[in-house]
Amino acid sequence: MLQTADSVQPFSTARPMRESEFASHDGTRLFYRMWPATGASPKGAVILLHRGHEHSGRVAHLATELGLDDFAFYAWDARGHGRSPGERGYSPSFAASTHDLDCFVRHVSETSGVSVEDIAVIAQSVGAVLATTWVHDYAPPIRALVLASPAFSVKLYVPFAKEGIALWDKLKGTFFVNSYVKARFLTHDPERIASYESDPLITRPIASNILLQLYEAAARVVADARAITVPTQLLISGSDWVVRHAPQHRFYENLGSRIKERHVLAGFYHDTLGEKDRAIALAEVRRFIDACFAEPWAPADLRTAHIQGYTKDEADRLASPLDATSPRGIYWALSRLNIKIGALVSEGIRTGVKTGFDSGSTLDYVYENKPRGLGPGGRLIDKVFLEAIGWRGIRQRKLHLQELIDRALQRLKAAGRSTHMLDIAAGHGRYVLDAIETAAVRPDSARLQDYSSINVDAGRNSIATRGLSDFVSFRQQDAFDGEGLAAITPAPDLAIVSGLYELFSDNALIAASLDGIARAMQPHGLLVYTNQPWHPQLEMIARALTSHRGGEAWVMRRRTQEEMDQLVAAAGFRKIEQRIDQWGIFTVSLAERV
Template identity: 70%
Template sequence: MKHEVLVAKIDAPRSSVALERSFRSHDGAQIFYRCWPARSPRTRGAVVLFHRGHEHGGRMAHLVDELGLDDHAVYAWDARGHGRSSGERGHSPSFAASVRDIDCLVKEITARDGIAVEDITVIAQSVGAVLAAGWVHDYAPRLRALVLAAPAFDVKLYVPFARQGIALWQKLAGPFFVNSYVKARFLTHDRERIASFENDPLITRPIASNMLLELYDHAERIVADAGAITVPTQLLISGSDFVVRQAPQHEFFVRLGSPVKERHVLAGFFHDTLGEKDRAVALAEVRRFIGEQHRRPAPRPDLTTADRAGHTRDEADRLATPLETFSAKGAWWAFNRFMIRVGAAFSQGLSTGIRTGFDSGSTLDYVYENRARGIGPGGRLIDRFFLDAVGWRGIRQRKAHLEELIPAAVARLQAQGRSVDVLDIAAGHGRYVLDAIALCPRQPASVTLRDYSDINVVAGSSLIRRRGLPDTVVFRNGDAFDAASLAAQSPAPDLAIVSGLYELFSDNTLVARSLDGLARAMTPGSLLIYTNQPWHPQLEMIARCLTSHRDGRPWVMRRRSQAEMDQLVEKAGFRKLDQRIDRWGIFTVSVAERV
């Protein structure tokens, strides 16, 4: 449900007139936002504003006039749990849920007002800047530009061990709220802004403990993997910031993968960078930067060669390099390998991983079942620790996202009058596909599962028989990288699925070959569901301790940024429509249309 009201805002200059709107986000939350249409006859683009923590979009309304971008529409949201948006004050189910809210907002803007993502600039402050950076990192939108002001990559809590204490108390008693005691006079030197902050009834002082802790986790991930962000980026750092630390902001800038990036340290500025007394200095830089990005073609680095040169290739090469046996690090990982071998004598999951490879279809099927098994209570306890590793939790969430998107894709195709033939080119044991298909209100005409491994074909065929599925569901041996075989697939797939495959292979030539075969088999309007692994917090442990199904070699993975994966899909002839990502930022599931 949406509404729109034309109002003159009391929190904006008199000349500014805003449209008040709202939309339902991914989980039904009602998100409120303001829109100031472009004043010039020709709309050149849009600026989307994201406010600081505790605040709301109305406190950024002054930027509409002060930026002076009359040929841009301007939007400002109230984050969920803030301002006039729904939700418990200061709370969100997760940081990832709020990041996805941004994706939903931008889709609302592009669909409702016809502004292309390529013409949108994001300007974000503090916590809003971390949310925005997380969205750009995780969803890889092709923005025109990104401006981050005093991003809250590391909030100063001042109380020793406060973060650890909050985490411990949340674990013992569940989520709770932490009040901010930051005084307005430490945010800005502007007396009017100080007074308005202190008297604004929409200021939200509390923040949920889960959001505060996840803010740190996501900020650390984004800073560490800033090389994945290739959007033109301007970073504004407040020189006298009492709220957040500056060192991670500088580290983020150094790691940024964008070919167009600039950094400005604003001497004497407090945390409210865009609301400071001398903000005209900062806004002049922002105005110039946005203007320059619109006067030149939007830069888009070719990431399809990132398997040969790039930050994830460097990372994979480092992990593939053996450690010195008698070094402290070498000894540490040798001890961990030994303990895994010991644990495998009692844990069925560890035993399966060592026997078939931790990336095998057999191990993944075991992880999907999520039932601890082993010798005695001790073995089952070890197995539970194994199954609860964050990577396996991400795998199970990936399955949940597949179970959401596969039925939706089938329904979409059926609504177009297609009978819907489904193909999974590397199904493992096929459990995740069969579980997802079972959720479809109307079953597809056929389901063909393929895999290169004879073990997986036998296990998958057995699973089909045990479930009593019709003969329109079949499991065949097939090479997912044989383009000719994929192109000749009969019946031609209306829905193709590639899950957990491309992540295991660093070579983009292989991935491009596979996608090309699928593209040649599929008619326009057909859908592709594909997964990716843009991040993993346990990459080194996996590379040093776990083995792959490929000849028992160390399981060394090269991550692909979401932008890299999307470019490979686009180059093959597909257009991305939608995406899901888990709360840890490990696995994505995307939907693309054959064009």
Template identity: 70%
Template sequence: MSSLGGTAMLHQHNITAAPAGLERVAEERTFRSHDGTEIFYRYWPAIGEPAKGAILLFHRGHEHGGRMAHLVDELAMPGHAFYAWDARGNGRSAGERGYAPSFAALVRDIDCFVREIARDGFGHSDIALIAQSFGAVLAAAWVHDYAPDIRALVVASPAFSVKLYVPFAKEGIALWQKLKGRFFVNSYVKAKFLTHDPERIASFEADPLITRPIASNILVELYDHAARIVADARAIAVPTQLLISGADWVVRHGPQHQFFVNLASPAKERHVLPGFFHDTLGERDRHQALDLIRPFLERQFAAPEKPVDLTGADRAGYTRDEADQLASPLPLLSPRGLYWAMSRTSIRMGAWLSSGMKTGIVTGFDSGSTLDYVYENVARGHTPLGRMIDRTFLDAIGWRGIRQRKLHLEELIGNAVATLKAAGRPVNIVDIAAGHGRYVLDAVATCAEPPASVRLQDFSDLNVSLGQKLIADRKLPGTVSFHRADAFDARMLARLDPAPDLAIVSGLYELFADNAMIARSLGGLAKAMQPGALLIYTNQPWHPQLEMIARSLTSHRGGQAWVMRRRTQGEMDQLVAAAGFDKIDQRIDQWGIFTVSVARRA
């Protein structure tokens, strides 16, 4: 079987070739990803009807989907369709060689790829992923961040920690990029250190589609995202098989084992393959790996669909444990107790000069007033020092994520309004906890056709007053209004008039740990909304500064410590599904902190 950019040959190392005439032939296709980049992929239809499912193949860094093509016949699963992409900047896909705008852009490419194959009739529950090395980190990140209810995930030698043999190489790359901007690093790995298979070695060295360079931003972000995914693998409940190459020269074993330990899936397997080099699925004796993958996938496809129930994670689960730990006081004279006491003192002192810090101290760092200040993103304060402190405050990673969330909200609100207008709906919008409402008003202002009505609500009298002022300052028509209301009053939500065609819940559910409250709010909205109406909701599946926030910042609720319980994306999506909505789209920032999702009333 020929593969583009090199021949994926079947040879005598216990790899069974397909009978003559039964080799599967790939169709060549392309699709446009989220930013218009054209992605090339290969598709092998299943033999026989109907297909038992679809298996997606993700190649390692520097390579392309053609070097995974041999697996289609060697896995001997003819009843399943196979797909293999060339990641952007690699193989026959478009994009600067070895470059992507961000690691998150590559992860979103996977989401777009999965949407593309849905045209062939394969939904999330019909697919499994097999991914290797860099591709395995991308696949794991997609499963973590987007929480798809797929059948299975197989990761081979995932590149959670690449061996850079030069001391402090990672730090040096990050520093040089900061000083000089993006640059490229060439792969130093010889083919003979990837596999013992002489034909694979020869094809790698002769392959004109191998991409040696990798952009510095992707290399730096790979480390950051890999560390996040390994540490938070408890969020992954998909059946997962991990294959570890025992003699891997390229990546470290430790993070792979930690990833496995942290996985939440009740169906997880770990296999160490002694003597294997990094190219696990292209090794000379790869039949050992394939003989593990095949039965694992067949079991998962044959098993009834039964996702792990996450709706009770507020009562028992790792994010509940994490929040309880953050809510527990530290001994005042302990090193950590003293450290966080100093942090609180420095914030209070900073509030003497920084307008943003003062707003947070007075109204709560999670208040609508603080968020509106963060959205404006203009450093203010007493004296140049105060403005410098304020700029540092506004540039905190969490606030940068908040501003990116606003951009995602505006994009998806605009998309939703256009979709509803195209369906002939008048588009009545409600935001049940709008803060000052700036993000909704900004989004609506850019719509080609104005919605029939915009109803903003909030529980805070201050937010309602300032939101009404914002409406007046913009001289908006009477169809735009602001009201005081409780976002957890299910009866009030169920009686909304006019019934919302688009409901928005942004930055609210993240502040409340109790899932019963969220279910009550969503249930009220669901009763008010007709089939086909859209819901936009946000979530915070991860945050790098949870302890700083809990130990140093105060909430709008009576000056209490701002302790947040994270919800995994899977948990949040299950709560939305239980209320009667089907998720159809999602965005996530480049740091993996905030998501914005769209669901349709079933």
């Protein structure tokens, strides 16, 4: 049955619906609804994400109205919303909610048998920012992404409201902000207005930490939308009272997808897919998803992004010298001078200047996180140095490494396998030795390696001090020597690459290293690897800090998570799960040798 702009009629009778739960990353069980495919030729699954104050019941109508009968539909209640547990409007962090989404999609894929490549996501408002952040940070190979009025910038109306919320959150901790939005400013549909006003599951408060982190995540993914290559459709409500249009257009302009569409819907309020004339929007969504599934899945090949790609262009700009007499040239010259002065009194800065700020010695100091320096002033400067956002991200990366190493060892043990470990570039070894000591399963052996004799000596001393010499060794070896890695015995069941590939732009080096690891392994061996898809201080690092390579400027080429995952997949690994810090800087992933 055809739809008109004045009414929305179902293509078929209402679908049968099931209710269920899934366990998220921290064990919390979140509620979701599921509508099985009713068509004769099932094609895949569509996941629906609701607005920030709503729940799965508010998007349930789409399962029928979209008329995509060959697709199963899934819709969750986000943590702290609807019938899912948690304080209303609260989540530990926006990153935790993004991780929830990753767990939900993996649950859908595992329980339905639908591959992630055959999943599409339709998301509204805050849900659209959540979906965008997930696609940016986790690089899932989904078939299509539809974003309806993404809340990249919420209109708070009160002057300096965001700054006030941030200040109060810092002084007093998390508090709740109630939604001011009336239903009549969300949609022109009288039935939707009435149901919103009477719905007991509507969650009007939002926690201050989530609101602030929503802004931060949105700014990051809008600025770095080139990293997103999934086919994407953007629906913009023309008369939106809730969110601003400009960041939505900027996101579209930056979007790296080869297949992308933008539709501005004149007169639509914020509830784009629940508007009175939503048939107009739904027709576009239906056509887009059908078109995306009509062609074989064909992701962009990013394995040569080090030769031609936007992060290569970014790194080239950072490596270009500045006119010494220009304002920026003078600014960064003074910054370098301040670092040299700081090295006179701060132990951490002195270590960075001496060995390189990306060296194993500096990272070991950052992991230790104990300010030291000349007198109280020196210790204060050292504390400020250690609290830089990049170093906070490094320490969170260490925690994620320990978590996934533990999970990997338990997985191997449960499969009845041996548990021989290999870390190909361990630095001083602190993070991996801490992981070994805290893991539930003791590895059969652990071989740590590094190219630097300084790191090897420090690592051996640490192994002896900890009393681990009976099964842990430390050797000097090049992590990019593929033949040397392939010849390692005993063959590793678990290989670890942390903080190494991020320091080298050339993907050929990374491919050779991964190939050596893969050849050393038996099928179903595990790989823990890190990546840095984003950093807010790239220019400061490039213009002011030096690397371990002869004191030259520390210029980093970021790898998007999709690029890194493709290199790992090309070596014969399948990513199983991932962690990322709340700032979106460092990822840690676990993959299986297939």
